Amino acid sequence: xxxxxxxxxxxxxxxxxxxxxxxxxxxxxxxxxxxxxxxxxxxxxxxxxxxxxxxxxxxxxxxxxxxxxxxxxxxxxxxxxxxxxxxxxxxxxxxxxxxxxxxxxxxxxxxxxxxxxxxxxxxxxxxxxxxxxxxxxxxxxxxxxxxxxxxxxxxxxxxxxxxxxxxxxxxxxxxxxxxxxxxxxxxxxxxxxxxxxxxxxxxxxxxxxxxxxxxxxxxxxxxxxxxxxxxxxxxxxxxxxxxxxxxxxxxxxxxxxxxxxxxxxxxxxxxxxxxxxxxxxxxxxxxxxxxxxxxxxxxxxxxxxxxxxxxxxxxxxxxxxxxxxxxxxxxxxxxxxxxxxxxxxxxxxxxxxxxxxxxxxxxxxxxxxxxxxxxxxxxxxxxxxxxxxxxxxxxxxxxxxxxxxxxxxxxxxxxxxxxxxxxxxxxxxxxxxxxxxxxxxxxxxxxxxxxxxxxxxxxxxxxxxxxxxxxxxxxxxxxxxxxxxxxxxxxxxx
Amino acid sequence: xxxxxxxxxxxxxxxxxxxxxxxxxxxxxxxxxxxxxxxxxxxxxxxxxxxxxxxxxxxxxxxxxxxxxxxxxxxxxxxxxxxxxxxxxxxxxxxxxxxxxxxxxxxxxxxxxxxxxxxxxxxxxxxxxxxxxxxxxxxxxxxxxxxxxxxxxxxxxxxxxxxxxxxxxxxxxxxxxxxxxxxxxxxxxxxxxxxxxxxxxxxxxxxxxxxxxxxxxxxxxxxxxxxxxxxxxxxxxxxxxxxxxxxxxxxxxxxxxxxxxxxxxxxxxxxxxxxxxxxxxxxxxxxxxxxxxxxxxxxxxxxxxxxxxxxxxxxxxxxxxxxxxxxxxxxxxxxxxxxxxxxxxxxxxxxxxxxxxxxxxxxxxxxxxxxxxxxxxxxxxxxxxxxxxxxxxxxxxxxxxxxxxxxxxxxxxxxxxxxxxxxxxxxxxxxxxxxxxxxxxxxxxxxxxxxxxxxxxxxxxxxxxxxxxxxxxxxxxxxxxxxxxxxxxxxxxx
Numbered sequence: 001x002x003x004x005x006x007x008x009x010x011x012x013x014x015x016x017x018x019x020x021x022x023x024x025x026x027x028x029x030x031x032x033x034x035x036x037x038x039x040x041x042x043x044x045x046x047x048x049x050x051x052x053x054x055x056x057x058x059x060x061x062x063x064x065x066x067x068x069x070x071x072x073x074x075x076x077x078x079x080x081x082x083x084x085x086x087x088x089x090x091x092x093x094x095x096x097x098x099x100x101x102x103x104x105x106x107x108x109x110x111x112x113x114x115x116x117x118x119x120x121x122x123x124x125x126x127x128x129x130x131x132x133x134x135x136x137x138x139x140x141x142x143x144x145x146x147x148x149x150x151x152x153x154x155x156x157x158x159x160x161x162x163x164x165x166x167x168x169x170x171x172x173x174x175x176x177x178x179x180x181x182x183x184x185x186x187x188x189x190x191x192x193x194x195x196x197x198x199x200x201x202x203x204x205x206x207x208x209x210x211x212x213x214x215x216x217x218x219x220x221x222x223x224x225x226x227x228x229x230x231x232x233x234x235x236x237x238x239x240x241x242x243x244x245x246x247x248x249x250x251x252x253x254x255x256x257x258x259x260x261x262x263x264x265x266x267x268x269x270x271x272x273x274x275x276x277x278x279x280x281x282x283x284x285x286x287x288x289x290x291x292x293x294x295x296x297x298x299x300x301x302x303x304x305x306x307x308x309x310x311x312x313x314x315x316x317x318x319x320x321x322x323x324x325x326x327x328x329x330x331x332x333x334x335x336x337x338x339x340x341x342x343x344x345x346x347x348x349x350x351x352x353x354x355x356x357x358x359x360x361x362x363x364x365x366x367x368x369x370x371x372x373x374x375x376x377x378x379x380x381x382x383x384x385x386x387x388x389x390x391x392x393x394x395x396x397x398x399x400x401x402x403x404x405x406x407x408x409x410x411x412x413x414x415x416x417x418x419x420x421x422x423x424x425x426x427x428x429x430x431x432x433x434x435x436x437x438x439x440x441x442x443x444x445x446x447x448x449x450x451x452x453x454x455x456x457x458x459x460x461x462x463x464x465x466x467x468x469x470x471x472x473x474x475x476x477x478x479x480x481x482x483x484x485x486x487x488x489x490x491x492x493x494x
Numbered sequence: 495x496x497x498x499x500x501x502x503x504x505x506x507x508x509x510x511x512x513x514x515x516x517x518x519x520x521x522x523x524x525x526x527x528x529x530x531x532x533x534x535x536x537x538x539x540x541x542x543x544x545x546x547x548x549x550x551x552x553x554x555x556x557x558x559x560x561x562x563x564x565x566x567x568x569x570x571x572x573x574x575x576x577x578x579x580x581x582x583x584x585x586x587x588x589x590x591x592x593x594x595x596x597x598x599x600x601x602x603x604x605x606x607x608x609x610x611x612x613x614x615x616x617x618x619x620x621x622x623x624x625x626x627x628x629x630x631x632x633x634x635x636x637x638x639x640x641x642x643x644x645x646x647x648x649x650x651x652x653x654x655x656x657x658x659x660x661x662x663x664x665x666x667x668x669x670x671x672x673x674x675x676x677x678x679x680x681x682x683x684x685x686x687x688x689x690x691x692x693x694x695x696x697x698x699x700x701x702x703x704x705x706x707x708x709x710x711x712x713x714x715x716x717x718x719x720x721x722x723x724x725x726x727x728x729x730x731x732x733x734x735x736x737x738x739x740x741x742x743x744x745x746x747x748x749x750x751x752x753x754x755x756x757x758x759x760x761x762x763x764x765x766x767x768x769x770x771x772x773x774x775x776x777x778x779x780x781x782x783x784x785x786x787x788x789x790x791x792x793x794x795x796x797x798x799x800x801x802x803x804x805x806x807x808x809x810x811x812x813x814x815x816x817x818x819x820x821x822x823x824x825x826x827x828x829x830x831x832x833x834x835x836x837x838x839x840x841x842x843x844x845x846x847x848x849x850x851x852x853x854x855x856x857x858x859x860x861x862x863x864x865x866x867x868x869x870x871x872x873x874x875x876x877x878x879x880x881x882x883x884x885x886x887x888x889x890x891x892x893x894x895x896x897x898x899x900x901x902x903x904x905x906x907x908x909x910x911x912x913x914x915x916x917x918x919x920x921x922x923x924x925x926x927x928x929x930x931x932x933x934x935x936x937x938x939x940x941x942x943x944x945x946x947x948x949x950x951x952x953x954x955x956x957x958x959x960x961x962x963x964x965x966x967x968x969x970x971x972x973x974x975x976x977x978x979x980x981x982x983x984x985x986x987x988x
Contacts, residue, residue: 045793056852063856073714146664155656162649170640172837206700206840206864213707213861217735220567221715234860241711241858299539343666346700346866358550362557364735366728367707370700370864372840 010051018053022061030070030081041071041079069240136449137485141278141427141473148394149342150387157381161374173373175365177204177349181380185349188383193307194320195333197351203360206346206370208306208336209238215332216242217364218356219268219302226266228256230458232277235270235306248460251276255283258290269295270304273322277308278458278471280421280429288322295330302356304332309425311340311392312399329353337379340392347371347379399426402474402482409486416494418467426475429455432468441470444492450485504545512547516555524564524575535565535573563734630943631979635772635921635967642888643836644881651875655868667867669859671698671843675874679843682877687801688814689827691845697854700840700864702800702830703732709826710736711858712850713762713796720760722750724952726771729764729800742954745770749777752784763789764798767816771802772952772965774915774923782816789824796850798826803919805834805886806893823847831873834886841865841873893920896968896976903980910988912961920969923949926962935964938986944979 008025010018029035042050044058051058062079065071071079161169176182182199189195205211212235225239229248239246247264249256256271269291273283283291295301305322323333333351352360382388406428410419418431432441438454445452455469474482502519504512523529536544538552545552556573559565565573655663670676676693683689699705706729719733723742733740741758743750750765763785767777777785789795799816817827830842846854876882900922904913912925926935932948939946949963968976 056848059849059852060856063852066856149664151664158656159653162652170643170645170836170838172832206704207862209861210700210704210864221737237860243715338666342664344664344866344868346862346864354550355553358553358557362554362560366731367703368701368840370704370840372838372869374838375866375869 008051010053018051019057019060019064022047022051022053022058023064026061026065027070030065035081037081037083039081040077041081043078134449135446135451137477137481137488138451139427139453139472139474139485140451140476141425141453141471143473143476144339144343144426145395145398145476146342148391148398150391153387154378154382157378157385157387158374161377161381169373169377171373173369173376175367175369176200177202177369177371178373178376178380181376182349184380184383188388189321189333189335189351192311193335194324195351196324196326197333201351201354201357203350203352204369204371204376205348205350207338208308208334208348209234210370211334211348211350212238213242214360214364214367215304215350216244217367218352218360223268224264224266226256226261226264226269227460228271228276228279229460230278230455231270231460232272232306232308233458236460239270246460251279251281253281254287255281256287256291258287258294261291261294267298267300268302268304270306271322272306272308274307274319275309275425277425278427278429278453278455280425280427282319283322285319285325288319288325291322292326292328292330295326296328302330302332302353304334307333307335309339312396312425323351326353329355332356340395341379341382341388345375345379347375399475402477402479403428405479406472406474406482406486409483412490412494427471427473430470430472432470436468438468438470441468441493445489448488448492450488452489502545504547512545513551513554513558516541516545516547516552517558520555520559521564524559529575531575531577533575534571535575537572628943629940629945631971631975631982632945633921633947633966633968633979634945634970635919635947635965637967637970638833638837638920639889639892639970640836642885642892644885647881648872648876651872651879651881655871655875663867663871665867667863667870669861669863670694671696671863671865672867672870672874675870676843678874678877682882683815683827683829683845686805687829688818689845690818690820691827695845695848695851697844697846698863698865698870699842699844701832702802702828702842703728704864705828705842705844706732707736708854708858708861709798709844710738711861712846712854717762718758718760720750720755720758720763721954722765722770722773723954724772724949725764725954726766726800726802727952730954733764740954745773745775747775748781749775750781750785752781752788755785755788761792761794762796762798764800765816766800766802768801768813769803769919771919772921772923772947772949774919774921776813777816779813779819782813782819785816786820786822786824789820790822796824796826796847798828801827801829803833806890806919817845820847823849826850834889835873835876835882839869839873841869893969896971896973897922899973900966900968900976900980903977906984906988921965921967924964924966926964930962932962932964935962935987939983942982942986944982946983 008022010021012018014021016024026035026041035041041047041062044055044062048055048058062071062073066073066079069082072082073079179199181204182202185202185204186195186197186199189197203211203214205214221243224245224247226247226249227236227239228251230251231248236246247266249260249264249266249269251257255273255276256269261269271283271291273288273291275282291303295303303322303326307321321333323331330353331351332353334348336348337345338348407419410417410428410430413419413430416432416434418433419428420431421427421429432438438456442452442454453471453473455466455471459466477485502516504515506512508515510518520529520535529535535541535556538549538556542549542552556565556567560567560573563576566576567573673693675698676696679696679698680689680691680693683691697705697708699708715737718739718741720741720743721730721733722745724745725742730740741760743754743758743760743763745751749767749770750763755763765777765785767782767785769776785797789797797816797820801815815825815827817825824847825845826847827845828842831839832842901913904911904922904924907913907924910926910928912927913922914925915921915923926932932950936946936948947965947967949960949965952965953960971979
């Protein structure tokens with residue numbers, strides 16, 4: 001028999017599935033160095049034969065390892081252990097078998113997803129089931145509060161539009177989106193975020209994920225992307241699924257360090273200057289200028305500004321968008337209504353600078369719109385008739401109340417934690433001063449039914465000197481739930 | 495001054511834009527061989543400086559040439575003349591400056607687009623304006639008749655759903671689509687098309703274009719695709735925008751020739767076995783078996799079955815789908831509601847065989863759904879309550895009436911044309927027996943206000959021996975419009 005580089009002993013009687021066992025074995029072999037970087041793995045078919053398991057079982061284990069970055073799949077060549085550079089980018093936390101959070105309330109991505117675990121770099125392969133205690137209070141940093149959504153208004157607008165609807169509404173609209181809605185978004189972005197654009201620069205699409213896929217077609221295949229570290233893991237996964245090499249740039253209190261960015265070969269930097277996720281850092285004007293200067297210095301450099309939650313801030317006037325300061329046509333501005341209105345509203349928008357707009361039109365302007373005209377028309381009226389503004393004002397007030405409530409509830413925590421992130425967004429950060437690990441803190445909380453989030457799940461490179469940092473989101477919780485959850489944390493952490 | 499491989503004389507006083515002049519000049523240089531294959535063009539920046547025009551002007555000309563296949567853009571390296579193999583695939587008809595058909599009724603893609611010219615490989619860059627006579631009768635093969643759409647029913651369902659709606663409807667659904675709708679589609683496909691699948695194999699997405707983008711992520715980057723020739727040009731453009739090499743396979747009266755397919759390095763074949771577009775060929779069971787055998791013979795071979803208009807056929811019982819005969823998990827089945835219901839319904843579906851489903855889940859299962867739950871729920875009720883079936887029956891009847899009407903009206907044409915394509919679909923084909931060119935025939939018709947479509951726009955390789963073939967679609971025209979249009983054609987063609 002051919003000499004295999006791996007010698008897995010499967011235990012069919014184990015509580016772990018065969019897939020998990022294969023996955024864990026190979027992961028440990030890589031982490032320990034027994035499997036060397038660039039080493040080729042046996043083909044899935046061969047390994048399945050050898051282990052007498054189904055091909056699907058091996059495919060799933062390999063798929064999981066690929067999605068976590070341990071392996072690379074090279075088409076027609078097979079699976080290879082990732083290179084050291086890539087491996088070092090994998091947080092050890094990811095090494096644990098992820099549990100799926102099916103059915104737990106409040107778990108959603110930054111306003112986009114209601115069904116998927118946020119810790120995006122954790123695996124999402126089917127069949128991976130954790131055995132977690134029941135969570136009663138989920139401090140997800142992503143969930144939003146839908147209790148105040150003006151359902152009646154939305155329904156009324158829909159009814160009226162359908163009453164008035166001519167058959168035009170049932171025909172396919174323009175690939176970039178309906179001109180009326182683009183005009184409305186253009187005005188809204190100019191007024192609220194200082195974005196300078198014409199409606200023709202706006203592309204409306206069914207969600208940020210789709211717009212990033214479209215942007216891949218516009219930017220091309222061989223783009224090296226810089227991201228803040230820690231960052232929004234879902235965007236990271238999309239860039240990885242585009243096979244873009246990703247460079248992680250450290251942050252300081254002003255955001256992405258442009259001096260470090262300059263030492264990379266990145267052409268495109270993905271940033272969240274208004275309110276970085278998850279650190280909450282707001283990038284001051286000086287750093288923004290540095291970033292814009294970097295972009296303008298070479299052809300084909302662009303900044304992707306993800307302004308995902310610009311609507312919710314409580315203290316001070318927010319800076320306008322980065323796009324507002326861009327005079328060289330280097331910023332791609334992306335925003336969504338999924339967070340400000342409802343996750344079901346599959347409408348996001350992207351503002352392209354002119355050079356990219358030309359390329360979009362030539363190379364992918366033929367892609368049909370992904371949003372129906374009816375939905376676009378409803379949204380347009382919701383904004384134009386002032387309901388959007390009114391709803392935003394109400395939600396700002398509600399979220400501000402919760403924000404003050406959680407800060408009050410956390411007052412006693414100050415003797416053990418540094419609390420930050422108090423200007424905006426829907427979460428606060430707690431940095432432990434007693435040398436405990438994030439895992440330890442999260443585990444004792446989970447055992448009492450409280451889920452908090454670990455900063456390491458958003459860090460793209462291990463930093464052993466970083467203090468343990470917990471993320472507590474409160475968007476979807478009621479005041480009472482916040483108080484009860486925090487009171488449990490008080491018992492187990494203080 | 496650096497020696498340029500091109501010496502364009504621009505004429506600012508010309509009726510042609512500078513962009514068109516640059517585009518046409520370079521195109522002619524390539525066609526004449528003055529610009530050799532693989533030759534590098536000057537950078538857009540350099541050429542813009544040299545010609546004293548804006549960078550955008552040059553970018554647009556290059557973009558147009560890339561989208562038509564004359565040039566290849568290599569990231570960070572520049573623009574190169576395509577190789578001979580690629581150039582030979584370019585139909586000379588594409589060499590003409592395309593006119594945009596803005597505002598002309600009835601022009602839409604195979605039921606998906608209402609705004610874009612079908613002749614997909616023609617350019618769509620902005621600023622290209624044809625000077626066409628006014629078209630009164632557009633025999634588009636793609637347009638559908640929306641006059642009989644049950645708007646009232648659709649509105650009623652929407653109203654009822656919104657009345658019942660709980661906030662769940664406003665949360666994001668599962669990435670693959672709502673389980674109820676997937677179950678309904680699964681049943682419908684099984685009953686009407688013999689498709690064998692489980693709801694878990696179905697992925698719902700906002701249009702075929704989006705699903706093909708997702709399929710790119712599943713199949714990977716380095717896939718060589720085979721297509722029928724002639725074929726659906728939009729799918730071709732999407733594969734090209736994925737940078738997939740495309741091989742064109744000749745067809746006979748049974749469809750794609752598998753003997754020719756075997757002589758290529760293609761791994762994936764995109765086929766329309768039920769009713770090939772635009773030839774109307776229906777693939778008999780023998781050829782289907784050959785095709786499935788080809789797919790099963792090597793790992794990683796797949797067939798993409800685009801069953802775009804399976805709902806509309808008039809004579810005989812349609813064969814079940816290709817997927818129905820697939821026992822090796824090699825067929826990806828794609829269908830859409832854009833044609834059967836309305837182009838505005840941005841809901842298509844893809845049935846993945848299990849090996850690809852695993853890969854989807856591991857590698858792009860995190861992409862958020864592009865269709866709102868509200869829209870999915872409306873469609874689900876429309877189908878479940880029997881409205882869809884009733885509407886289809888009505889439309890089959892209407893289209894059959896038109897079909898008979900156009901065949902009657904064309905009776906006198908039989909002395910000069912061979913008429914075919916009479917089993918299904920929404921168009922007929924006229925092959926000229928008098929040696930006239932497609933262009934000539936289309937031009938005299940257009941001068942009298944009738945637009946007909948040329949087969950050469952769908953052919954991917956020049957075949958000088960093919961007879962002139964015109965495509966006349968009648969889906970969106972009334973009986974009177976069909977009669978009037980045909981009577982004009984009678985005057986100019988017979």
